[in-house]
Amino acid sequence: MWVKTLILGETVKKLSSRAVAMLTNGVLALILIVVGCVCFFPAAANVSSQLEERVIRRGTSADGVSLMINVYWGTEEVDGILDVLEEYGAKATFFLGGSWADDNTACVRRIAAAGHEIGTHGYFHRDHTTLGYDGNIKEIADSVQFLSLVTGETVTLFAPPSGAYDEDTVSAAEALGLKTILWSKDTIDWRDKDADTCFLRATKDVTAGDFILMHPMAHTLEALPRILETYEKQGLRAVTVSENLSVQTAT
Numbered sequence: 001m002w003v004k005t006l007i008l009g010e011t012v013k014k015l016s017s018r019a020v021a022m023l024t025n026g027v028l029a030l031i032l033i034v035v036g037c038v039c040f041f042p043a044a045a046n047v048s049s050q051l052e053e054r055v056i057r058r059g060t061s062a063d064g065v066s067l068m069i070n071v072y073w074g075t076e077e078v079d080g081i082l083d084v085l086e087e088y089g090a091k092a093t094f095f096l097g098g099s100w101a102d103d104n105t106a107c108v109r110r111i112a113a114a115g116h117e118i119g120t121h122g123y124f125h126r127d128h129t130t131l132g133y134d135g136n137i138k139e140i141a142d143s144v145q146f147l148s149l150v151t152g153e154t155v156t157l158f159a160p161p162s163g164a165y166d167e168d169t170v171s172a173a174e175a176l177g178l179k180t181i182l183w184s185k186d187t188i189d190w191r192d193k194d195a196d197t198c199f200l201r202a203t204k205d206v207t208a209g210d211f212i213l214m215h216p217m218a219h220t221l222e223a224l225p226r227i228l229e230t231y232e233k234q235g236l237r238a239v240t241v242s243e244n245l246s247v248q249t250a251t
Helices: 002-040 075-087 098-103 105-113 132-151 167-175 195-203 218-233 241-245
Strands: 064-071 093-096 117-120 179-181 211-214
Touching (some): 093 105, 098 132
Parallel strands (some): 093 117
16 A cells, blocks of 8 residues: 555656646746747837827838838948949938947948938937937937038938837927838848848838838848849839828829
8 A cells, every 4th residue: 555655646746746847838938928029029018009100110102112221330231232222223211320420421421422311210229218308319319410410411210229119209309300210111131141031021012102121231232132123023113211201103
């Protein structure tokens, strides 16, 4: 009898250990899911539907799509992108970080001289949901003032770094006379360093009015001619964000 009792006790211990392990693994999985959501959707929890309506994610052009190129690095790639855009007669909007622009004024002037649009991407690539209203004003205004000084042009568009924004962010941008711009398609080229992947994300199911987010990466530059050729074949023009926001008639 005592042998059976011992065996039963060991069995219960094993089952208890397995149950604890399963419970622990389940809790860890739930934690990973929650952390993943926070990392990949940093602004979602703090954005109301009313606030979302004040953020622009696509345009109204009947035949235009907009490449929105966010820049805090990659001066050599920016130069290459400018060459490709010129070759294809395409226009884009470059959202420039103030700290990068300060170190690359010649490149900033080249972007403007080529007829591309320049928007602000903040000055130091900060999380704008942590800055408060006054912090947002300073971070955005410093970059706007510098970009305007370098180009002699008025900056009217703001793209928050990482797409992170809250009420203070949008209100500060509006107080400075800026529209807050996000994207309708994301190449995620900063993470997935593959030209074919970049091409697919920039062209799959693309329609007039789309804003396509990209960065100055070597593989993005490699994919860009194919991207622009695909747009042309579909009767789409690569235009600036501001042109896309104006009602256009296909010709």
